[in-house]
Amino acid sequence: MKVDVLVAEIGSTTTVVNAFTDLHTPDPIFLGQGQAPTTVLEGDVTIGLNNAIEDLKANLGVLELTWGEMHATSSAAGGLKMTVHGLVYDMTVKAAREAALGAGGVIREVTAGRIKERHLKKILKINPNIILLAGGVDYGEEEVILDNAEMLAKLELDVPVIYAGNKAIQEDVKEILEDGGKKVFIVDNVYPNIDEFNILPTRRVIQQVFEEHIVRAPGMSKIKDLIDGPMMPTPGAVMEAAQLLYDHIGDLMVLDVGGATTDVHSVTEGSGEIRDIMISPEPTAKRTVEGDLGVFVNAINLIELIGKEEVEKELGVELDQLLEERKPIPRTKEEIELIQILTREAVNIAVDRHVGQMKDLYGPTGRVKVAEGKDLTRVKWIIGTGGALTRLKAGPEILGNLRRDRGKKLLPPLDAEVLIDHDYIMASMGVMSKRFPEAALKLMLKSMKY
Structure with missing residues (x-):
């Protein structure tokens, strides 16, 4: 059997492969899916990929499977590790951080102001895949940014550096970093003017750098040799898919609960009234990643947040043996019920951390209402993707019962509708949209069910 495109999603715990055909027709087809545990610990992620392909063949009932193109996304081996360095935290640092997260980065260190020796030691320990340097509005501050470039140039790391700061000193920053042996990518300033974000160019370059240079997971270089199309960080691919959907169906929020993290993606400009009282700007497309909620x-960690006794009471079994014997892909009734409890908690905590809120400030003229953070009050659709929400029968119920009684939080309205990425293909569609945008949109719309 031959298919048009095979897309591999190499996650931290599970590797999934999806098969698609008829992509050049008005009715593209999702043929099926295979999955297997990711094999980072075995020293080669291609083992898990081949196992997932074998599972796909079994699900399709075929002995042989070939494809025209293979694309891939990955969050294995800790995902796309980044450090972000800017000038003022609420300005350039925030803009750079939003760009990195939206592209699928996992932010391990953030600095504001001058980079110091202690920061360099921490960066060395983190050993990031990419360093993002920003700072200053265009034609503004120069000295601190140049000093930071000098500090980063001293790092004894073979790591690409993206510069997305004051454009007046682009050439100076490039020369300093290249003299330090760094591969440098220059991109438009993420914060060119006060209260103006310009993060899409940086997001694109981060994904480009990932595709060209990131092969850190064991066997990932073999994956690059296997694929014909692009490779993207899985969270960045989900964001691409979310933005494609947003252009067609309107304001939305996507929750992706995984084995290691829980990601929340929102694509909405929010309410005009709220925007007028925002303390600082927010991007239309925002992602938060919760590295403690897998x-x-x-x-x-999730069990500790809920309380072990509470979890055992709800399950009706003791946890110790269950935790010792569980597998990345749950099989038993107790394992599935445990994942359901953990998913419910992960969703609620992740949304709570993602959403903004109203605040009261007091000054000489009295109390003033302001807003801070992401406004979700215009969200029409709450979408679940990822292994947990798409495979649990309770997925729609978990999203439909998001806690919405948290005071001044700028949460989605009660009439926002829940959709489940039934075929579990959002990440695949994000990467596939680079080559087949119309087919990717049609396949996603087919997949979206309550």
Whole structure:
């Protein structure tokens, strides 16, 4: 059997492959899916990929499977590790951080102002895949940014540096970093003017750098040799898919609960009234990643947040043996019920951290209402993707019962509708949209069900 495109999603705990055909027709087809545990710990992620392809063949009932193109996304081996360095935290640092997160980065260190020796030591320990340097509005501050470039140039790391700061000193920054042996990418300023974000160019370059240079997971270089199309960070691919959907159906929020993290993507400009009282700007497309809220790798943390006794009471079994014997892909009734409890908690905490809120400020003229953070009050659609929400029968119920009684939080309205990425293909569609945008949109719309 031959298919048009095979898309591999190499996650922290599970590798999924999706098969698609008839992509050049008005009715593209999702043929099926295979999955297997990711094999980072075995020293080669291609083992898990081949196992997932074998599972796909079994699901399709075929002995042989070939494809015209293979695309891939990855969040294996800790995902796309980044450090972000800017000038003022609420301005350039925030803009750079939003750009990195939206592209699929996992932010391990953020600095504002001058980079110091202690920061360099921490960066060395983190060993990031990409360093993002920003700072200053265009034609504004120069000295601190140039000093930061000098500091980063001293790092004994073979890591690409993206500069997205004051454009007046682009050439100076490039020369300093290249003299330090760094591969440098220059992009438009993420914060060119006061209260103006310009993060899309940086997001694109981060994904480009990931595709060209990131092969850190064991066997990932083999994956690059196998694929014909682009490779993207999985969260960045989900964001691409969310933005494609937003252009067609309007304001939305996507929740992706995984084995290691829980990501929230929102694409909405929010309410005009709220925008007028915002303390600082927010991007239309925003992603937050909660590295402590995974239902497998970080299950213990979620259990502690809920309370072990509460979880055992709801499950009706003791947790210790269950946790010791559980697998990345749950099989038993108890394992599935545990994942359901953890997913519910992960969703609520992640949304709570993602959403903005109203605040009261007091000054000489009395109390003034202001807003801070992401405004979700115009969200029409709450979408669930990822292994947990798409495979649990309770996925729609979990999203439909988001806690919405948290005071001044700028949460989605009660009439926002829940959709589940039934075929579990959003990340695949994000990467596939680079080559087949119309087919990707049609396939996603087919997949979206209550």
